[in-house]
Amino acid sequence: MRHDLKRIAAAKVRIMISTDTDILTTAESWAKSGRSVALATVIETWGSAPRPVGSHLVIDGEGNFLGSVSGGCVEGAVVEEAVDVIADGKPRTLEFGVADEAAWKVGLSCGGRIRIYVEKVN
Amino acid sequence: MDLSILAALNAERATRRATVLVTDVAGGTQRLVKAADIAADPLAEVLDKQLRMAKSAMVEVDGKQIFLTVQAPHPRVVVTGAVHISQAMAPMAKLLDLDLVIIDPRSAFATPERFPDVTLMTQWPDEAIATLGLDAYTAFVALTHDPKIDDPGLEAALRSECFYIGALGSRKTHGRRVERLAAAGFGAAGTARIHAPIGLDIGAVSPAEIALAILGEIVSTLRGPRRKPV
Numbered sequence: 248m249r250h251d252l253k254r255i256a257a258a259k260v261r262i263m264i265s266t267d268t269d270i271l272t273t274a275e276s277w278a279k280s281g282r283s284v285a286l287a288t289v290i291e292t293w294g295s296a297p298r299p300v301g302s303h304l305v306i307d308g309e310g311n312f313l314g315s316v317s318g319g320c321v322e323g324a325v326v327e328e329a330v331d332v333i334a335d336g337k338p339r340t341l342e343f344g345v346a347d348e349a350a351w352k353v354g355l356s357c358g359g360r361i362r363i364y365v366e367k368v369n
Numbered sequence: 370m371d372l373s374i375l376a377a378l379n380a381e382r383a384t385r386r387a388t389v390l391v392t393d394v395a396g397g398t399q400r401l402v403k404a405a406d407i408a409a410d411p412l413a414e415v416l417d418k419q420l421r422m423a424k425s426a427m428v429e430v431d432g433k434q435i436f437l438t439v440q441a442p443h444p445r446v447v448v449t450g451a452v453h454i455s456q457a458m459a460p461m462a463k464l465l466d467l468d469l470v471i472i473d474p475r476s477a478f479a480t481p482e483r484f485p486d487v488t489l490m491t492q493w494p495d496e497a498i499a500t501l502g503l504d505a506y507t508a509f510v511a512l513t514h515d516p517k518i519d520d521p522g523l524e525a526a527l528r529s530e531c532f533y534i535g536a537l538g539s540r541k542t543h544g545r546r547v548e549r550l551a552a553a554g555f556g557a558a559g560t561a562r563i564h565a566p567i568g569l570d571i572g573a574v575s576p577a578e579i580a581l582a583i584l585g586e587i588v589s590t591l592r593g594p595r596r597k598p599v
Contacts, residue, residue: 290436364436368371
């Protein structure tokens with residue numbers, strides 16, 4: 248029983264360190280330390296999406312990132328787009344889903360669809 | 370996003386105040402609405418609704434796609450009384466994702482053996498609450514039946530903006546409590562904030578059922594009223 252409680256506590260710590268608040272705090276501190284920063288946010292989901300609306304991913308100009316918008320499926324593609332957003336400063340909306348051939352390749356295999364808003368922090 | 374908006378959002382969050390970031394997805398324009406300014410906002414109704422649910426969402430306003438990033442502080446329940454009801458409340462609060470703090474100066478009651486994994490404070494309630502602070506995302510519950518312990522907590526709660534105040538006891542007990550609070554300078558509008566008899570009226574008998582009734586009332590106050598009357 249005690250062991251279970253410890254496991255639950257450990258799981259809670261893992262969830263806490265990746266909360267969206269911490270992502271936004273990270274985005275602020277990265278930007279204030281002079282790194283170029285983009286923020287990606289899940290703005291819509293359809294079907295079974297791995298991360299809820301409002302989930303964030305913070306990306307810097309060198310492709311370092313923290314957080315999650317899909318549990319790993321499309322992060323690579325989002326990071327690539329984020330580097331472009333940092334370069335031209337224009338926000339854009341990305342959509343991934345099984346209906347999209349390219350998106351299938353990057354792997355949202357759960358069958359859902361997600362829309363992600365990517366913007367530069369400056 | 371403007372760095373000053375992000376910094377303001379994080380600052381509000383750090384002090385346990387709610388905000389909604391309003392983003393026009395097509396145009397890229399943004400503004401931050403603080404909880405205190407929601408009532409006067411053109412989007413007041415939808416902002417309030419999303420804030421109560423603590424859920425970010427896409428909404429359509431005048432044909433425009435607007436994304437609302439909702440930042441709601443984590444709700445907290447502060448209880449006076451390390452008693453049977455609060456023992457039953459502890460695992461339920463954990464399941465409901467409510468942070469529980471139990472205050473009881475009787476250190477024989479407030480022991481980690483009786484309350485594993487719960488934040489316990491053995492100071493007097495006024496002292497403990499001065500350290501904790503009670504805000505708009507805190508519920509205060511008085512469970513000791515002892516005015517020496519409950520009253521200082523209730524007085525602190527009434528002076529705060531906490532979203533829920535409840536006190537255990539019959540109507541008669543509560544009547545005497547209201548008289549004491551009135552003598553301490555609290556008007557009728559203040560004491561009317563106290564839910565007493567405490568909890569949803571589910572005919573609760575056991576400590577666990579009373580804990581359920583109280584937590585049900587807290588959740589309903591936090592989230593409601595969302596259902597429109599028929």
